Amino acid sequence: MAGEAAQPGVEPLAFARFLDSSPQPFVYGYGGRSLREMREREFGRLAGTVYLDHAGATLFPQSQLTSFTKDLMENLYGNPHSQNISSKLTYETVEQVRYRILAHFCTSPEDYTVIFTAGSTAALKLVAEAFPWVSPGPESSGSRFCYLTDSHTSVVGMRKVTTAMNVTCIPVRPEDMWLAEKQDAAAAGDPDHQPPHLFCYPAQSNFSGSRYPLSWIGEVKSGQMRPVSAPGKWYVLLDAAAYVGTSPLDLSVHQADFVPISFYKIFGFPTGLGALLVNNRTAPLLRKTYFGGGTAAAYLAGEDFYIPRESVAERFEDGTISFLDVIALKHGFDALENLTGGMECIRQHTFTLARYTYASLTALRYPNGAPVVRIYSDSEFSSPEVQGPVISFNVLDDDGNIIGYSQVDKMASLHNIHVRTGCFCNTGACQRHLGISDEMVKKHLQAGHVCGDDMDLINGQPTGSVRISFGYMSTLEDAQAFLRFIIATWLHPSLSQPLLPATPRQAGAPPAEMEAQNTMPATMDRGGLSPQEDALADPGVWNSSPTTVDAVTLCLPLLEATRTQRTPSEKTAGIPGGGLGSHVVTNLYLYPIKSCAAFEVTRWPLGNQGLLYDRSWMVVNHNGICLSQKQEPRLCLIQPIIDLQRRVMIIKAQGMEPIEVPLEENSERAQICQSKVCADRVNAYDCGEKISAWLSRFFGRPCHLIKQSSDFRRNPRRKHGKDQPACTTTTLSLVNEAQYLLINRSSVLELQRQLNRSGENGKEELFPMKDLISRFRANIITNGTRAFEEEKWDGISVGSLHFQDACAWRTSAPGNLLDFPMVWTLRAGPGCLVVLQCSWWLSLLLTLSLPASLRKKLAVRVKVPWAFGSPNLKSATIIYIPH
Template identity: 30%
Template sequence: MLGHLLCLLGLLGAATACGEPCQAAKAVFLSRWGDAYGYGGRIDEIWAKEIGTRLPPDEHYIDFTGSSLYWNSQVEGAMRELQTAVFGNPHSSNPSSLRTEARVEELRRRVLDFFGADPSIYDIVWTRSGTGALHILGETFPFTPGSRFAYLDSNHNSVLGIREYAKLAGAEHGAVSEAEVEAWLAGEPGASLPPILQEDGKAGHPKRHHSKRPRLEAAAADAAAAAAPGGRRQLAAQPAGQQGLALALEELGDPLDLEQASGTGRQHGRKHHSGSGGGGSGGSSGEPGEGGDKPGEAPVLNLFAFPGMDNFGGVMYPLRWVRAVQAKSTRRQRWKVLLDAAAFVPSHPLNLTETPADFVDMSMYKLFGYPTGVGALIARHEDIAAARKLYWGGGSVFLATSHLDWRLLRPCGAERFEDGTLPFLNILGLSYGLDVYNELGWANIERHTNAIREWLYSQLPQLRHSNGAPMLRVLGNHSGPDSSWKQGATFNFQILKPNGEVFSYRRAGTAMVAAGFHMRTGCTCNPGACYAFLGVRDEEVQTAAQLAQGNFSEWEWVWVRRKVDTPHAIPTAEEAAAHAGSVVANEGKHHQLVKLPLGSLRLSFGYMSRFEDAWALLNWLKQHYTDRTVDDYVFTAADGDSSSSGSGNGGDDAAGAAGTAAGRTQRRAEHVRRVIELQGPGWC
């Protein structure tokens, strides 16, 4: 009875959350995207039943890359199973233990089948998260001094962290751009490749390489040009506390000159010869490129890592890279491919028979919302056998002694890497998330999210100030006829003032959260994609972090030096530090201090997103930022009432105890401010 009542209240909220202008826009939307959107018209009914009153009608969940939303029936099914039987530690041999082991193994098979992974080729290692999966891979991959670890520059920082293990083993490592990968795979004659991708594997001394993806080159140039004299961006006065940074940057000189001398920043070919380099199936000589020369000697193993979709801007990368990189293997060096699927698979099907990556990592809560604390590393049996196991404990070891330095690992593949007792009750909950995806259809989820993405992007041109200047700057591959397989339903953007100046992403994020939008700010743990979009160099971030001396409560802007073409009077260092836009001299070159942000705003749609979410976002931005010039968020009652923008707020009666919309908005704003005061600007 209670479930029916909650469903009815949810339907009432859904019916009233979209006012007349919204309904008119939705009708136009459905006439164009109705076949792809909403699972055959079921989305509102599903929402009412499965999400219902858990989310107030004036709130909009647009952070699916952060975490998915779980259905009520998932939790009910999981709790029902726990109420019907006893599940014990699978490392025992009693009835409850055997019951647990059988269910865990059943779910291994189901997950492999879900991803089209042949169990005779692949196995699955249960981990605590996607990051946990990458941690295990980095720790156990058989890097040697002859190995190379190449990774796309827009990888999540959990992938970047693998380079620490490569360094320990004395392997080469480096970031590469999309254009460089394509040139490498195409074998273009005369192509300028970073050392990490050169065929002979002898990279020599470290080299600097700062090429970005073409679309980000334009973004960085736009950011710099906008801040130059005569550009469209008028810089605000330099904030207190940042003068030391500006002075330090002046003393450091030209960032391009700094690259030549500092030995810091992104490198494509650095070798580290201090590591042990042993173990695994790599070459034994310790010299680059010598694996596989002797009869019967195993080739050196290299690792190439890229995301199916980057978590920052939702840009998708070609899955054909998997086979193409593997095909670059030679008798001496074999390339293995890590596909980071954490952001990709929640809305895009992945079949490992068609895309035979060697390693795939994922977080289950990003797929199903529930349970948390479970991730997975799907790997080939041959790679699991070749992995170099370091730490062991709990169930991953078969026999060990206390006084004698000896242990015998489990002979089974995946279980050798599952240290300690698995979160077996959480793993059981995966069954009900898999049921949801099987019910809706993975391909239908992709079509649904893409419909929302296409509509919202088609509406963004109307977000302009009265002078015609655009209100947003958006990253990604949203335009073009092939955007559906190049761009996910993620919008990473900056909000611009009428003069082109960028609004504070932290203040804008606070305003959006207070208005009920569940979203994300910052660099979202993806420094490569983030800083390229913002036009900030790696060395500048490093310098700013060093000058912060551990205090990141004000981490939001960085003052950097950029060359300018027009000479101006050169002020003193004190004047340059006190006035934004001043030009300073460095070895006869004219430079300008430019204020650039260190983060942006991210909205990500998912399988339970609705048209109303995109509509509310579009109209809230239009209402609150058109012709706004003051970069300061102040709460107003209108922030809690979106009816003036046409989305309606008639669900307040259904929300009942949640209070008025204005009251909820006030509490959300105060909560965000307290969190920022305690924790700083947010994660990554």
């Protein structure tokens, strides 16, 4: 069925055809309950969003929070360790929730105990510390701790506890368990007089969604199957955190000794609350050292005397549990039952979506027959018994080369599609599926790659993958939106034919009347510019409003030819004079408030962090989180103007009286705060209640304006390994990457030509220059003579100021368009954006002595690698990134 798409590469497999051609019945939705109405009523915040990270965290319904808050408003809940009326109400309610949890897993208090923890990780740590490990000695080989290599980091991390006790840790591959022969349980001897062993495995892989047999529980415990050959009694920990979010688990049949779970994986709320379900036959073996409040029946402060409580839960729940969050679970169970009918319905619904998406993805082919994606799975999604609603994959180009997951993630974000990338805290499965050896992991670390970063390819080898996962509120529209994104972004059947129709403006984008408000007051000198370049010099071009362009997805194969068809004389032009053609600075812009409108200048002083006051302020929400135009499109309508003589910044916006903010705040009155920019901590101060009220009134929600503290130093990050150059003494303002951004107008002009030529037979201008240029938000604009010539630049000089390219460590094989610093990618959909990687991030060389300035009409001298090498120039940083 994977190859049955009617038009491979153009549209995803029709859902009706998928259902008709399936040998087994698939269930979509929840019977008489309208999934569409449920989405609109309970998950209205998902409008315009495709959320596909339910394995990371599922979403809570509105009715759950409404019911929970109503409960809190109507009832008085006290500390359950007290004996007053409100405390007794809390205690009894918590006990009822324990019973509800056990019933959910088809068991009872006679067989299992619920121990509340701070999450499934805390539950695993509890087992590691309390399990009755036996160290090896003269009469015993000691305990064994075995875990499946396809396990979450938190499971593997248990070995640090066991290693400290000299317990042997043995990782077990999934293949070894599948191929293990059944053994005679009687041959194991008397297990009661031999050391205890623990085997941990996941019910569902959080990397690939593969599901492992629950029958292993009974087989390992009975001795019929052994992870390793060792005399003793085996206990089983079933990591069910990923599994129970979309599937029922019957503990009356599969009686694991320990079952850690995480409730936000099931309900979405509350977070930070998990539980360890302990088999009551195993509980007496657990040993505990630390004791906290509420766990003691009696103890002495002056003597080593302590008697624990008899209740297993009370013995292991140190301190006061998060009792209000526990009470919230009741409303989670109620909402889940009311909305879906139960976990079996959720299992069928989510698997149907996953199976359909899998079938559609595997059907996608390039014109040469090459697959578009590579899926990492141990099954062919044949049934929910062997596969969960999770798909882990990488996108391929038509030559079979992997496109880095970071690139896919960025493109998905432009479509407002939420995915997960990396190894998902499961290095073992990541290595196994991607073919990464232990030695390669260590080399990747030396190259600068760490878990959770965006270094997706090293020497062409992927360091992770993309993961999508479905939840009970996921819809067919979610799956098809994702599939169309893959098709529209990487599969182009024709240069001249659109894949997808144009779509309306994205919800939340500023209306058309707003777009005209953000024009620049400065006057440009157009002397010597061609008519095309003259269009670029129009101040209106630098409207930083994210205007919407109705567009289609296009491919640009001609770009490669444009960039490669250069004669040797062209490549060496200007050597040794240092340049390829003549260049002049035509425009200078700074952006005083991050993500707000540009301020054009003719001449401007430099500071230690770039253009003086460039990205020195930013707007934050009530939690201190920096707002971007993705969250608040109206930021583009905020127009800051710097008045150096009066030492104030004037801020304007439509419908608002202008307001002034001092360029420097009195340090004694300033309220110091902290925020983050691109994961970097920054010290800042609040600019006051007056501007806060002004911004809050304009945006319709609480906001503050903060300014980076003048005495705070923020250095560029070294992203590409320890051996790569970095300006450790260069300091940054609130910019994302580096001090300056430079673009070559000739390259952008060529891009516009290619885009409009590739449109509807060239009949209309799909990408007006002002909409295209405004995406860069550049500081320095030059009038380069050739498109894409900056690929050969190794450094530049603007007047007497020197910059150097430090991006020479690209190691990808040549010939692939995605391997070049210029990657032009278009997307179709609401709020059409263009992702461009042809801009230069610059850091000024450290020979700068203030005062210094930049101005228009300054000559720009460029250096190619074999001509550049002035001994007086120190290393600086230029990073190619998409804007």
